[in-house]
Amino acid sequence: MSGSEATPAEPGPGRHGLPELIAERRSKAERLRESDAGAFPYSFAATEPVAGILEAYDHLAAGEETEDAHRVAGRLAARRGAGGAAFLDLVDRTGKIQLHARLDVLGEEAFERLTSLDLGDLLGVDGAALRSRRGEISLRVDGFQVLAKALRPPPDKRHGLSDVETRYRRRELDLIANEDSRALFLDRAKVISAVRAYLDGEGFIEVETPVLQPLYGGALARPFTTHHNALGRDLYLRIATELYLKRMIVGGLERVYELGKDFRNEGISSKHNPEFTMVEFYEAYADYEDEAKRLEEMVALAARAVAYKGELDFSRPWRRVGFFEVLKEKTGIDVAAHRDDEQLRAAIVDSGLEMQTTGLTWFHIADELLSKFVEPGLREPTLVLDYPVELSPFAREHRSKPGLVERWEAFAGGMEIANAFSELVDPDVQRERFRAQQSLESLGDTEAQPFDEMFLQALEQGMPPSGGVGVGIDRLVMLLTGSDSIREVVLFPAMRD
């Protein structure tokens, strides 16, 4: 990382820079320990959120004071004024409130103790609400306790922390310094909460299936491999929850979902993190049209939860276009008329599109065309319907369009955010699909599906017609918070050592 930082040095004379700043704070902590019996307590009960106080006293006129006692706790973010009166800004999770410290109220010793605190220290305060003459709602400090000492200086109170590398590697500093970042992760929590609320409300039950799997599956991706010592065998980190969740449908749970991390051993980009959060939900006796409605409702609910104020319109129904139709519309290439490797390749060469096609099958090329030339342009929420069967080993054949499956992918903001099918429930057809994947694998496709006999046996037990959906939570959060990188919405994104 840039800005190599020395190991915290022992306090002492002759030190400069950061070690000196740390030494200064350390000795202050020592002095506090000796002079203030109440410093560093184990708890500080009965505090209230700052935002509530700001709201409750909005009616106060400038200069108006009360004797209403309030208790807050938070981090010291700024300090102004001195002499016999000082103003401190205290920040908690909900906001920032000004503290008015007065020599005549606190007495010399306490006033000195309070005003000699460092920015970044944690503080608990008892005080009375007022609006200052300059119009800011504040608390007059009547009593306080130092709750923790910050031995390291916080980021700049004015400019915050803007170095992206430091923001990601030391997310705590980002959260301390940047209100926007704090708000974003609160929004992320609201999105997740809305997703659960929607599914819970619709009768889905949340389940947990293995992260460590003897066989991975359910998506086209390369897995991470790990090792179990006692079992003496390698295991995979899951790339999807699909197959286990379908076994829950076979088991009769009827509506299930799992919200958690998947792991894919592939490139890192502004839209890809090697571990990412996905919710998958499956529903018996439903098809992909039913699931489209569910996604639309779920996303609308999440948008409302974060008071989405962007430009996209998430109201139902979203725009729907056919896979072949949208490809033809955006690239001019009629893939449906060229369902053949050589023919399609020739068509692309004729069209002059910049694309590498060697070694790719026609459906891989089609998929590539979609992600490269169509996906970035899909700003408004759009469902792309009915994919070639070769791209979708777990989706059920289309009821009226030969060679296609009943599948849609949802796009918004130029990104794929969800994927769904009428689930393939016929064990014999599924077995054939696995065999087709095996031959792809033997041709060198590292993302082909491994043959999963246990899954087939589950289908052979009888699986009801079902619809299933996977939604990328990180991307949904990006969309709803206007973030242009997945790293902004993941607390600790993958970084090099």
Added chain:
RNA sequence: GCCGCCGUAGCUCAGCUGGUAGAGCAGCGGGCUUUUAACCCGAAGCGCGCAGGUUCGAGUCCUGCCGGCGGCACCA
């Protein structure tokens, strides 16, 4: 993997066609009982991501490496 840009005090940044590194904030000492980027005075702090090289002299030029960002390739 390739290409481009970037990496200067704790934080945010400035450093021209190479001449020996600065500012604001934070911190330290002092002043100020209603400030809001508080203000005023004073003293201090970095040798410029790392390692080499060119040069009388290198944050400034060259090479390699590390890390970040963006694009391409690859992908989900």
